[in-house]
Amino acid sequence: MKLDSKIPSGPLAxxxxxxxxxxxxxxxxNKRKYEIIVVGTGLAGxxxxxxxxELGYNVKAFCFQDSPRRAHSIAAQGGINAAKNYQNDGDSxxxxxxxxxxxxxxxxxxxxxxxxxxxxxxxxxxxxxxxxPFAREYGGLLANRSFGGAQVSRTFYARGxxxxxxxxxxxxxxxxxxxxxxxxxxxRTEMMDVVVVDGKARGIITRNLITGAIESHSAHAVxxxxxxxxxxxxxxxxxxxxxxxxxxxxxxxxxxxxNPCYTQIHPTCxxxxxxxxxxxxxxxxxLRNDGRVWxxxxxxxxEKLRKKEIAPKDIKEEERDYYLETKYxxxxxxxxxxxxxxxxxxxxxxxxxxxxxxxxxxxxxxxAIKRDGEDAVRGKYGNLFDMYQQITGENPYQTPMKxxxxxxxxxxxxxxxxxxxxxxxxxxxxxxxxxSDHGANRLGASALMQGLADGYFxxxxxxxxxxxxxxxxxxxxxxxxxxxxxxxxxxxxxxxLTINGDKTVxxxxxxxxxxxxxxxxxxxxxxxxxxxxxMIRSLKEEFWSNVKVLGTGEELNLSLEKAHRVADxxxxxxxxxxxxxxxxxxCGGHFRDEYQTPExxxxxxxxxxxxxxxxxxxxxxKDEVLHKEELVFENVKLTQxxxx
Amino acid sequence: xxxxxKVWRQRNxxxxxGFKTYKISGISADMSFLEMLDVLNxxxxxxxxxxxxxxxxxxxxxxxxxxxxxxGQPHGPHQTTTCQLHMxxxxxxxxxxxxxxxxxxxxxxxxxxxxxxxxxRIIQSGGYVSVNTGGVPDANEIPIPKVIxxxxxxxxxxxxxxxxxxxxKNASAMLFVSAKISQLALLPQGKVEKRERAEKMVxxxxxxxxxxxxxxxxxxxxxxxxxxxxxxxxxxxxxFSASLSTENV
Numbered sequence: 001m002k003l004d005s006k007i008p009s010g011p012l013a014x015x016x017x018x019x020x021x022x023x024x025x026x027x028x029x030n031k032r033k034y035e036i037i038v039v040g041t042g043l044a045g046x047x048x049x050x051x052x053x054e055l056g057y058n059v060k061a062f063c064f065q066d067s068p069r070r071a072h073s074i075a076a077q078g079g080i081n082a083a084k085n086y087q088n089d090g091d092s093x094x095x096x097x098x099x100x101x102x103x104x105x106x107x108x109x110x111x112x113x114x115x116x117x118x119x120x121x122x123x124x125x126x127x128x129x130x131x132x133p134f135a136r137e138y139g140g141l142l143a144n145r146s147f148g149g150a151q152v153s154r155t156f157y158a159r160g161x162x163x164x165x166x167x168x169x170x171x172x173x174x175x176x177x178x179x180x181x182x183x184x185x186x187x188r189t190e191m192m193d194v195v196v197v198d199g200k201a202r203g204i205i206t207r208n209l210i211t212g213a214i215e216s217h218s219a220h221a222v223x224x225x226x227x228x229x230x231x232x233x234x235x236x237x238x239x240x241x242x243x244x245x246x247x248x249x250x251x252x253x254x255x256x257x258x259n260p261c262y263t264q265i266h267p268t269c270x271x272x273x274x275x276x277x278x279x280x281x282x283x284x285x286x287l288r289n290d291g292r293v294w295x296x297x298x299x300x301x302x303e304k305l306r307k308k309e310i311a312p313k314d315i316k317e318e319e320r321d322y323y324l325e326t327k328y329x330x331x332x333x334x335x336x337x338x339x340x341x342x343x344x345x346x347x348x349x350x351x352x353x354x355x356x357x358x359x360x361x362x363x364x365x366x367x368a369i370k371r372d373g374e375d376a377v378r379g380k381y382g383n384l385f386d387m388y389q390q391i392t393g394e395n396p397y398q399t400p401m402k403x404x405x406x407x408x409x410x411x412x413x414x415x416x417x418x419x420x421x422x423x424x425x426x427x428x429x430x431x432x433x434x435x436s437d438h439g440a441n442r443l444g445a446s447a448l449m450q451g452l453a454d455g456y457f458x459x460x461x462x463x464x465x466x467x468x469x470x471x472x473x474x475x476x477x478x479x480x481x482x483x484x485x486x487x488x489x490x491x492x493x494x495x496x497l498t499i500n501g502d503k504t505v506x507x508x509x510x511x512x513x514x515x516x517x518x519x520x521x522x523x524x525x526x527x528x529x530x531x532x533x534x535m536i537r538s539l540k541e542e543f544w545s546n547v548k549v550l551g552t553g554e555e556l557n558l559s560l561e562k563a564h565r566v567a568d569x570x571x572x573x574x575x576x577x578x579x580x581x582x583x584x585x586x587c588g589g590h591f592r593d594e595y596q597t598p599e600x601x602x603x604x605x606x607x608x609x610x611x612x613x614x615x616x617x618x619x620x621x622k623d624e625v626l627h628k629e630e631l632v633f634e635n636v637k638l639t640q641x642x643x644x
Numbered sequence: 645x646x647x648x649x650k651v652w653r654q655r656n657x658x659x660x661x662g663f664k665t666y667k668i669s670g671i672s673a674d675m676s677f678l679e680m681l682d683v684l685n686x687x688x689x690x691x692x693x694x695x696x697x698x699x700x701x702x703x704x705x706x707x708x709x710x711x712x713x714x715x716g717q718p719h720g721p722h723q724t725t726t727c728q729l730h731m732x733x734x735x736x737x738x739x740x741x742x743x744x745x746x747x748x749x750x751x752x753x754x755x756x757x758x759x760x761x762x763x764x765r766i767i768q769s770g771g772y773v774s775v776n777t778g779g780v781p782d783a784n785e786i787p788i789p790k791v792i793x794x795x796x797x798x799x800x801x802x803x804x805x806x807x808x809x810x811x812x813k814n815a816s817a818m819l820f821v822s823a824k825i826s827q828l829a830l831l832p833q834g835k836v837e838k839r840e841r842a843e844k845m846v847x848x849x850x851x852x853x854x855x856x857x858x859x860x861x862x863x864x865x866x867x868x869x870x871x872x873x874x875x876x877x878x879x880x881x882x883x884f885s886a887s888l889s890t891e892n893v
Contacts, residue, residue: 051777066699067764069804070707086784122778129780131773131833133797140787158797164706165800172772179768187761210753239702273674278682279703387705390728391676456777504689506682551694555656556754558697559689 003256003614003629006417007111012635013093016115019418023461024468031056033472036463037204037219039191039246041068043163043170043448044431045225047455050173053182055460057467060217061174062186062206064241064561069171072227072239073451076163077284077384079147079155080127080448082120087144091152093117098636099150100446103336104411104439105588105604106638107259107612109631111418112436119457120449124156126456130169134158146334147285147444155445160284160384166448170455190561191246192489194222194253194427195481201253201427202475205485207493209561212554214489216477220470221426221463224250225455228410228432230263232569232576233521234513236407237269237282243565244572247414247433255422256415256614256627258435260572261580264442264589265522266408267340270391271360280406281391283363284384285444288333290368290377291401293340295361297321299351306356312364312400323347331643338441338589338602339643341405345522346600348404355402364400405522409447411438411589412579415614415629419462420454423614426466430454435612440588493553496563501546505562508543509569512536516573520580525593529581533574540570575615575624582626585609597640606638645671645736649684651696652743653755661752663741673732677720678703678710680731697755703727705868708803711810712756713743718807718866725805725868745806747815749853760806762852763820769848770841771824773833786832799826801869808863808871814855819863821849822879823871829882839886846883 008015008022026034034057038049041063049061063071083096096117101108124142128134134156135143144153158165177183186206192214193205203218229244230236251257268283296302297319304310323343325332333340344361347353354360369377374397378385385396392402414422414429416436421428431451438446475482519532543566551557586595586602587609595603612629646669654661668687671680678700685695701709705728714720720729734740742756750758800823808819825842828834834841857876864873 047777054776065701065707065709066760067804069764069767070701070709072702072707075702075704075706084783124783125780126775126777128783128786129773129775129833131796131828131831133793133800133827133831134783136788136790136793138790140789140793141784158800161706161801164803165797168800172767173775173777175764175768176772176774178764179770185764187764237704239707241701274672276672276675276679276683278676278679281704387728390705390722390724391730393674393730393732460777504686506686548689550689550692556697556757559695 003415003627004417005109005629006419007109008418012110012114015111016118020461023465026464026468028056030472032058034058034467035060035219035474037217037222038062038225039204039223040071040225040227040433041171041174042071042073042225042227042431043167043451044433044455045071045223046167046170046174047452048223048225048430048459049183050170050177051456051460052463053177053180055464059177059183060186060219061183062189062191064188064190064209066187068174068185068187069168071167072242073167073448074164075239076448077160077282078286079145079157079162079445080123080166081147081154081445082124082156082449083117083154084121084124086142087153089152091154095152096120096154100437100443101439101636102641103441103443105441105602105641106439106606106610106633107587107631108437108439110633110635115458116437116450116453119453122457123449123452127166127169130172132158132165132169145286145289150443157286160286160381163448166452170452192249192564193485194250194424195485196253196424197475197479197481200425203477203482205482205489207489210556212552212557214486216482216486218474218477218482220467220474221428223428223430223459223463224414224433225430226433228413229569229572230407230410232512232573233407233516234509235272235277235280235517237266237280240279243568245565245568247429248568248572250414250422250424250427252617254424254617255427256616257412257575258415258612258614259412259440259579260576260615261520261583261590262411262440262588263407264337264409264411265341265405267337267344267405268363268403269406269408270388271355271402271404272357281387282406282408283388283401283403285337287363287381287384288340290380291333291363291365292322292367293324293333293361293363294320294322295347295352295354302352302354305354306358312362321347328643335643336441336443338591341522342591344405360402360404362400363403365396366400369397409442411435411440411442415612419465420458421462421466428459428463430459440590492564493560496547496549496560497553499545499547499549501548503546504548505559505566508539508547509562509566511539512566512570512573515539516576520576523591523593524580526581529577533577536570536574536577543567543570578624579613579615583609583613602641610638645673645731645734647671647734648739650739650741653696654752656754657752671731673730675731676703676727677714677729677731678727697757699757700727706803708805711745711758711805711807713745713810715741718745718810719868723866723868723870725803745810747809747854749815749817750806750809760804762854763804763806763817765852766817766821766845766848767824770837770844773828774837788831792830796827796830799823799830799871799875802871803869805868807866807868809854811862811866812855812858814858816857816863817849817852817854818857818876818879819867819871821845822875825879825882826875829878838882839889842879842882843886
């Protein structure tokens with residue numbers, strides 16, 4: 001089967017404009033005859049649901065949280081990129097496009113990425129119009145900062161809470177449509193399956209998390225805006241509830257899953273402190289603008305630090321190794337995330353880590369405070385410093401922060417074409433849930449941009465194009481396919497509740513996380529991956545025979561919710577391993593020990609691997625089939641990424 | 645450390661709830677409060693008892709999903725969210741009492757989980773600027789003085805957790821409602837609808853059954869995001885000026 005990305009022909013800069021003209025339109029009076037399901041209410045979901053409802057479609061919006069405002073987009077700290085060139089520093093749509101393609105290590109589509117850069121400017125206008133209080137200069141105009149991996153200042157921000165402010169903007173637009181009666185909200189409701197009738201997505205099955213009721217929802221199109229799958233690692237910066245279930249169930253119903261092995265390990269997170277830890281906390285990448293990353297030059301010195309025999313301030317300037325500044329003079333501490341993370345791992349592997357576990361490096365603000373004063377630093381990062389102190393009990397104004405990489409974002413996701421449609425007609429994936437724009441590595445401040453681009457400015461056009469060819473009649477919710485999907489979900493609930501084993505769900509989740517982190521984390525190799533596959537298979541077997549899920553299916557039952565999610569993570573984990581094992585190259589966040597340059601940088605193999613891997617589900621326990629979408633580069637030249 | 649927990653347990657809204665006492669040991673000072681509850685729940689599950697249900701999600705202090713009334717204070721002893729509260733704030737041998745938010749407008753769902761959809765309905769009644777996607781002016785076309793933008797931002801940081809309501813003897817939602825009204829009333833984008841917005845949001849707040857303001861300021865003192873009491877004054881001003889004039893001439 002040949003995957004058709006449906007990238008419009010013609011010059012790069014004209015593709016989207018041309019496509020917008022070519023898409024079919026639905027008559028305004030007919031839009032109300034269509035019903036669209038949006039699953040997830042983060043940036044992608046809330047913006048899509050609101051925008052589609054404004055156009056006149058009837059929308060049902062689902063989220064598992066108690067309110068749409070809680071989706072995990074809210075936790076994004078640093079900012080959102082846009083090619084506004086307000087700073088007159090040489091930015092342009094083409095430069096943002098180029099940086100994003102290069103940052104993704106040439107594993108994303110030119111057409112999609114250019115469109116993303118193109119609509120980025122509209123996003124900022126939209127958010128400001130909604131009342132999003134972005135940071136401003138004294139003259140009243142918008143402020144910008146530079147962000148990891150970019151040499152221009154194109155990042156718009158709202159202190160360290162940009163995601164919160166953007167999500168509350170989208171949530172307010174969504175709320176307005178709820179009041180208008182165009183959106184019906186279903187909070188505390190989890191999607192359990194997609195219903196496919198005659199090859200088209202025609203609805204979903206949900207579980208009401210309060211009552212346990214399994215329900216059918218019929219619609220003309222289904223949009224999955226359900227985020228990433230970083231929690232497969234157990235410890236990540238994702239929210240506790242973030243999961244792959246919606247995307248995975250769609251995958252099992254025929255939607256291809258792309259590049260699952262591309263995971264982003266964020267360099268600046270608070271290090272793990274013990275086994276009790278439930279999640280990791282990110283310290284915004286923006287801190288790298290003013291903080292300097294270092295470890296002691298010698299192992300002996302690091303050991304003394306670990307034993308607390310000396311404090312960081314006792315280490316003299318000439319005994320400090322500012323390894324990013326030395327190794328990458330032009331980008332310094334602002335190298336992209338994958339490069340920063342890998343180098344932190346290298347110095348810690350050399351025994352130069354600075355905390356008790358030996359897995360931490362310093363992020364030091366001493367020089368910034370000396371240069372700009374403590375107040376200026378507080379003005380920029382106050383809330384982040386407070387958060388750090390809250391969690392670690394250390395004051396970062398006086399002693400350097402300790403940071404270590406942690407799983408943060410997943411570039412892989414459901415395969416989509418240019419219209420953001422998956423391989424199942426009528427089923428779309430937006431935001432982090434799809435694979436499309438970040439290649440093998442995402443640049444900082446690009447996730448918010450993509451979520452809102454997909455929701456505000458792409459889906460409203462492309463979904464209409466699909467609906468225009470669809471009859472108004474909905475499939476009845478008592479159609480045999482709905483009935484069958486409902487029965488399958490009920491059977492699975494029952495199965496989980498009757499295993500009655502003696503290990504909790506978290507036990508399995510933690511074990512899976514360890515396997516993934518050790519063998520499919522910051523660096524991977526064939527031997528480790530092969531071993532991990534076996535380990536996951538037996539863990540999965542053990543899960544289905546020995547998990548303990550208490551309570552009933554007809555009430556709020558947190559362990560049952562979690563059991564569903566972990567069961568899906570177990571299956572996804574195996575696919576991630578397969579994907580990582582088959583990709584015999586290193587690129588972006590996927591680093592194979594066997595494939596590196598003499599300097600230890602990722603060594604791509606463009607001849608054999610310049611494609612999108614799209615995996616097709618074959619049935620329980622069977623190896624999935626790989627489809628390849630060749631990546632065509634007409635506007636950029638593939639080079640070895642260099643930040644030196 | 646070893647602790648005694650007195651936890652509110654209630655199977656569902658209609659059943660009568662009550663405190664249950666649990667002993668818990670091996671708690672490290674580095675754990676967050678919620679991680680301590682995770683340990684309790686693993687213990688309970690191992691024993692075949694139903695785990696304690698509580699709301700939580702991001703565990704970074706920003707989603708607003710976690711709640712808990714800890715030793716008589718919303719989110720516990722510090723002005724932060726429960727997920728950011730760490731066990732180093734407690735001593736070995738302490739007894740900790742954990743209750744859900746108590747307010748008529750936040751009915752209990754189960755154990756420590758409450759229903760805060762009344763907050764969503766208040767936002768739906770007018771907590772937005774009525775613009776559709778597309779067709780908006782360039783972002784830099786409306787300069788906004790930095791002090792105004794910053795003040796608006798301070799109000800906009802509200803996470804909608806409901807601690808203000810839980811802290812108030814009257815279970816008033818005025819701090820929450822006034823934060824949104826302030827954020828938008830301060831900005832030129834939100835000024836157009838500011839009167840109608842104040843009237844509608846206040847009406848919805850009353851309809852949901854939240855109480856009147858006590859003027860004691862407990863809400864602001866307990867707010868994990870330090871939303872200022874002056875927002876309530878601004879809301880009152882907007883509300884009264886709305887009742888004295890009309891935008892629809």
